[in-house]
């Protein structure tokens with residue numbers, strides 16, 4: 224019996240990496256966004272890996288030729304902050320009705336939309352139950368198409384915090400408890416271990432209040448510094464990084480000094496918070512697109528009063544933190560919070576990073592490739608088109624090194640050596 228299961232697992236793994244040889248002919252080739260682009264080139268992909276890069280348009284015998292000579296070929300993009308199992312505009316009370324199993328199915332739809340948008344790796348930072356683990360495993364095994372997924376599962380939160388359930392009768396809130404709340408260093412360390420045991424690739428904490436939950440305790444720091452330190456030291460010992468959802472400045476500072484690996488959102492980051500991030504080498508994941516989801520829904524009786532108030536507070540400083548973080552020399556990794564806005568629009572973050580954050584298109588592309596790969600601990604696999612790496616690549620119209628908008632014009636996508644059907 225055990226042998227059969229192992230054989231089945233081996234088959235699934237083998238099917239995930241395509242045995243076909245591909246020759247992807249590029250009009251222009253970006254191997255590493257921090258270096259100059261090359262002219263016409265051909266990327267040879269064998270068994271899911273990049274094995275050769277040849278100048279000009281070549282076609283080795285037996286290879287399937289992918290003609291992208293009118294486009295720029297570059298490393299697949301990475302989104303360090305997504306919620307594949309949710310869609311925007313879902314009323315908060317649907318939490319009492321929708322099953323975790325439905326979330327996994329919604330995730331199948333969104334994984335394909337995300338891959339088609341050119342994102343070949345994502346970090347999923349919050350999903351109901353084990354839905355994001357099921358989705359991750361299904362993509363890995365070649366059962367459904369999508370990007371490579373690193374999944375957190377549920378976020379760790381204080382009782383009544385952004386990752387808890389508020390807004391219903393106490394007994395309903397209790398019934399919906401996602402299993403991530405903790406009080407005190409011991410219990411918080413225990414929660415991190417529990418989620419690691421369930422299958423988290425990364426631990427997510429909501430270190431401050433959050434905009435879209437019904438909790439009415441503001442956007443400042445929620446976890447006690449000792450609780451944050453307990454989570455980060457526990458997670459790091461288990462080989463897991465920690466991503467901190469954080470809006471308020473002092474909450475950002477607490478999470479940073481507590482040893483988290485990334486500050487996500489970072490909305491009200493001030494000079495002191497950014498100094499701490501710079502000193503600790505903490506990554507900033509700006510998620511500017513999340514605010515477009517909020518902006519489009521404010522003042523329309525969609526949100527409850529408690530969410531409306533937090534939304535207006537956050538919108539007032541949209542993009543300020545990214546501009547200041549860049550000036551302060553903080554490391555920036557691309558991340559959008561898709562799920563708060565429509566999946567598949569992830570590439571629009573790039574233009575916002577230029578327009579609101581003052582970044583150059585090249586800096587944006589670095590943040591979405593080598594930068595995010597480093598944050599996710601995947602630099603040896605993805606982020607550049609170096610020989611031996613996973614064949615995660617895309618082709619876009621135009622030059623993304625000089626125009627961020629080119630990242631929204633994706634014409635071809637390959638994930639782990641397998642072409643993604645574009646429609």
Ligand SMILES: [Zn+2]
Pocket residue numbers: 304305306348349560
């Ligand atoms: Zn999020």
